[in-house]
Amino acid sequence: MFSLEGITTNVQDWLLMKFNPTMALAIECVIVILLSISLFAILGLVLVLMERKVAAHIQIRLGPNRVGPGGMFQTVADTLKLIMKEGLTPDKADKFLFNLAPFVVMMVGMLLLAPIAFAKNFQIWDINIGVLYISSVSSLSVIGILMAGWASNNKYSLLGAMRSGAQIVSYELSAGFAVLTIVVLTGSLQISEIINAQQNGWWIFKGHIPAVIAFVLYIIAVTAETNRAPFDLAEAESELTAGFHTEYSGMRFALFFLAEYINIFIVCAIGATLFFGGWMPLHIGNWEAFNHIMDYIPSSVWFMGKTFFLIFLIMWFRWTFPRLRVDQLLNLEWKYLLPIRNMFLKEYITDVLTGVTSLLKGMRKTGYYFTHSKEIITEQYPDNRATLLMSDRFKGEVVMPHDANNEHTCTGCTACELACPNGTIKVVTKFETSPEGKKKKAIDALVYRLELCTMCNLCIVACPSDAIKMAPNFEHSVFDRTKLTKVLNQPGSKIREGIE
Amino acid sequence: MNTSTIIFYAIAALILGAAILAVTTLKIFRSAIWLLFSLVGIAALYFWMQVEFIAAIQIVVYVGGIVVLIIFSIFLTQQSGKEMAKPATSKMIFSALAALFGTGFTFNLINHYGFNNISAAPFNPSVDEIGMQMLSTTSHGFILPFEVVSMLLLAAMVGCIVIAMKPTEATIVHLNKKED
Incomplete structure (x- = not known):
C-alpha cells in the first residue's frame, strides 16, 4: 500500500549511509525547506482558485473560467502578473520594517508547519508540546501585521493593524480554550498522541457535547484570528481601503495574500487533527471489518480531505455572513465565546440558540446555491453574443429603425431635439422638392451624441411618428470619442410615404 | 567545535546584537521590534536546551503578550514615526x-x-512533570509561590477593572456631594 512513511525512512537510511550524521541532518533540513516552500506555493495557487470558485458558486456565478480548462490556471497567471509588478515603497515609510513585515508573516506560517502530521508518521517535528507550540507561534503573526501597518506611514494601514491586533489578541483566548478541551480529553499536548487517542473514534464523535461546542468555538475563533470575513475588519475595504497592506504592491503584497491562505490551511489542519483525528481513518469503536476497510484509504488522503473540508467550511462562512462591526466583534468574543460577564444563564442560552439558528439558516441558503450549480446565471459573454438576450427595459442607445426600402418615419419635426434635456440630439433639416414642385421639410441628418445621452427616454416619448426608439446595445467602446457622435439616419434614406 | 556549539553562538549573537540595536536605535517602534527579536532569540536558546515548554511560554508571554502591549502603548502614546533626540x-x-x-x-x-559537569539529566522538562511540581505540596513543590502569584494577578486584574470601570450615576452624585 502507498505510504509516505516508507519514503521518509528510505531517504533517511540512504542519507545516513552516504554521509555523516551532521551532514545528513543538514541535507534533511534542506529537503524539508524545499518541500515546505513548494507546498506553500502550491497551496497558494490551489486555495485562491478554490476560494474564487466557491465564492462564485455561492453567488450563482461561474468564477474564473478563461485561463486553462475551467479556469484552472487563473491563479498561475495572477502570480506571474504579481511577480512582474513593481514593488513600491512609500516615501516616508520605515523602509527596513516595511520590507521585513511580509517575511515575518510568512516565517510564522513556515514555523507553524513543523508539528503538523500530514500522514501516518509523516511529520517534520513531533515536538512534545505540539499544541502549545502552535498557539504560541501563531501569536507571533500579529507582530508582522502591526509592523506592516506602522511602517507604511499611512493612517489606514495603522488603523487596520490596530484592529487586527486587538482582534487576534482577544480571539486567541477562545481558540486556546477550544484546544484545551481536546488536550484535557487526550491528556497530552503532543500531536501524535492526540491522533493516536482517536484510534477508536474521532473526538468530535467521542467527546460528545463538549467537543462539539469546542469545535464550533475553534472554527469561529480561528476565522477571526486569520482575519477572514466576517471578521476581516483589519482590511475592511469599504472603510480602510485595504487595511494593513494598503501600501504593499507586487510580490510583497502577494506574500501577505499567500500568508492569509497558508494560515487558513494551518488552522484547518490543526482543527482536523484535534477534532477529526488528523490522518486517522474513520474508525467506529469495535467494528473490526469496517475499520479495516477504512484503513485501505491512504492516511494522507484522509488528512487532506478533512483539512479541505474545514477550509471549505470557512470559505462558506466568508460568503454567507456580512462583516461585523468592531463593538459586535468584541461583544461576541467577551460576552458569548467567553461567557464571563453574562451571568444570566437562561438569557445567554436563548441568545446563543437564536444566534446559531439564524447563522445556520443563512448557511443553508448559500449551501443550497453552492450545490445547485444548474441555477447559475452567469452569461458566457462574449461567446454568446449571438444568443444573448437583453431584457426589454435595458436601454443602451437611441436608434432609428429603417425598413427594407431604406425608409424611416422621421419628419424632421425637431420634437426630440426640443425634448432632450442636454442637447444630445441635433436635427439638421433640408427642404426637398417633390415631383409636384412642392417644397417639403425633411431631415438631412439626425445627429446623436452618445457620450452625452443619459438614456432618459424623453425623445422617444416626444416623437410623434415613432421614428426613433431605444436599442439594448451596450458594446459602445471606441478608441476615438468623435466616433460616439453618430448620424442616425442611414445615407440615402428617405421618409416613408404617407408620414406627415 | 561541533554543530551544537555553532548554533549556540549563532543564537547568542542574535540575542546580543538585537539587544544592542534595541537600546541604540533612535526610533521607538524599531526599538520594540529589536526587543522582540532578542526575546525570540532567548526562546530559541530554550529550544536549543530542549526545554520546549519554557520556550513556548517565553514566546506566549513575552512576544505574544508583552511586546504586543508595548507596541500598542507606543501607538497610543508616542509620536512613533519621529526620531527621538x-x-x-x-x-x-x-x-x-x-x-x-x-x-x-x-x-x-x-x-x-x-x-560542575553532571552526568545525570538534571531535571525532567516534560509538561506533566512541570504541572505536578507546580501544584505539589511536598518539600520541592511550588504550591505556595504559585498561589501567591495568582493572588497578585487577581489583585492586578481587580485594579484594572476598577480603573476601566465607568462611574455609575449614583457614584457621580455621591462624588459631587462630597465636593460640595
Whole structure:
C-alpha cells in the first residue's frame, strides 16, 4: 500500500549511509525547506482558485473560467502578473520594517508547519508540546501585521493593524480554550498522541457535547484570528481601503495574500487533527471489518480531505455572513465565546440558540446555491453574443429603425431635439422638392451624441411618428470619442410615404 | 567545535546584537521590534536546551503578550514615526558605566561558581512533570509561590477593572456631594 512513511525512512537510511550524521541532518533540513516552500506555493495557487470558485458558486456565478480548462490556471497567471509588478515603497515609510513585515508573516506560517502530521508518521517535528507550540507561534503573526501597518506611514494601514491586533489578541483566548478541551480529553499536548487517542473514534464523535461546542468555538475563533470575513475588519475595504497592506504592491503584497491562505490551511489542519483525528481513518469503536476497510484509504488522503473540508467550511462562512462591526466583534468574543460577564444563564442560552439558528439558516441558503450549480446565471459573454438576450427595459442607445426600402418615419419635426434635456440630439433639416414642385421639410441628418445621452427616454416619448426608439446595445467602446457622435439616419434614406 | 556549539553562538549573537540595536536605535517602534527579536532569540536558546515548554511560554508571554502591549502603548502614546533626540553625553557615559559594572558583577559571580559537569539529566522538562511540581505540596513543590502569584494577578486584574470601570450615576452624585 502507498505510504509516505516508507519514503521518509528510505531517504533517511540512504542519507545516513552516504554521509555523516551532521551532514545528513543538514541535507534533511534542506529537503524539508524545499518541500515546505513548494507546498506553500502550491497551496497558494490551489486555495485562491478554490476560494474564487466557491465564492462564485455561492453567488450563482461561474468564477474564473478563461485561463486553462475551467479556469484552472487563473491563479498561475495572477502570480506571474504579481511577480512582474513593481514593488513600491512609500516615501516616508520605515523602509527596513516595511520590507521585513511580509517575511515575518510568512516565517510564522513556515514555523507553524513543523508539528503538523500530514500522514501516518509523516511529520517534520513531533515536538512534545505540539499544541502549545502552535498557539504560541501563531501569536507571533500579529507582530508582522502591526509592523506592516506602522511602517507604511499611512493612517489606514495603522488603523487596520490596530484592529487586527486587538482582534487576534482577544480571539486567541477562545481558540486556546477550544484546544484545551481536546488536550484535557487526550491528556497530552503532543500531536501524535492526540491522533493516536482517536484510534477508536474521532473526538468530535467521542467527546460528545463538549467537543462539539469546542469545535464550533475553534472554527469561529480561528476565522477571526486569520482575519477572514466576517471578521476581516483589519482590511475592511469599504472603510480602510485595504487595511494593513494598503501600501504593499507586487510580490510583497502577494506574500501577505499567500500568508492569509497558508494560515487558513494551518488552522484547518490543526482543527482536523484535534477534532477529526488528523490522518486517522474513520474508525467506529469495535467494528473490526469496517475499520479495516477504512484503513485501505491512504492516511494522507484522509488528512487532506478533512483539512479541505474545514477550509471549505470557512470559505462558506466568508460568503454567507456580512462583516461585523468592531463593538459586535468584541461583544461576541467577551460576552458569548467567553461567557464571563453574562451571568444570566437562561438569557445567554436563548441568545446563543437564536444566534446559531439564524447563522445556520443563512448557511443553508448559500449551501443550497453552492450545490445547485444548474441555477447559475452567469452569461458566457462574449461567446454568446449571438444568443444573448437583453431584457426589454435595458436601454443602451437611441436608434432609428429603417425598413427594407431604406425608409424611416422621421419628419424632421425637431420634437426630440426640443425634448432632450442636454442637447444630445441635433436635427439638421433640408427642404426637398417633390415631383409636384412642392417644397417639403425633411431631415438631412439626425445627429446623436452618445457620450452625452443619459438614456432618459424623453425623445422617444416626444416623437410623434415613432421614428426613433431605444436599442439594448451596450458594446459602445471606441478608441476615438468623435466616433460616439453618430448620424442616425442611414445615407440615402428617405421618409416613408404617407408620414406627415 | 561541533554543530551544537555553532548554533549556540549563532543564537547568542542574535540575542546580543538585537539587544544592542534595541537600546541604540533612535526610533521607538524599531526599538520594540529589536526587543522582540532578542526575546525570540532567548526562546530559541530554550529550544536549543530542549526545554520546549519554557520556550513556548517565553514566546506566549513575552512576544505574544508583552511586546504586543508595548507596541500598542507606543501607538497610543508616542509620536512613533519621529526620531527621538540623542541622549546627552553624560547620560550615555553613566549608563555605559552602569552596564559595565553590572556585567563585571555578574561575570564575577559566574566565574567563581565553577560549573560542575553532571552526568545525570538534571531535571525532567516534560509538561506533566512541570504541572505536578507546580501544584505539589511536598518539600520541592511550588504550591505556595504559585498561589501567591495568582493572588497578585487577581489583585492586578481587580485594579484594572476598577480603573476601566465607568462611574455609575449614583457614584457621580455621591462624588459631587462630597465636593460640595
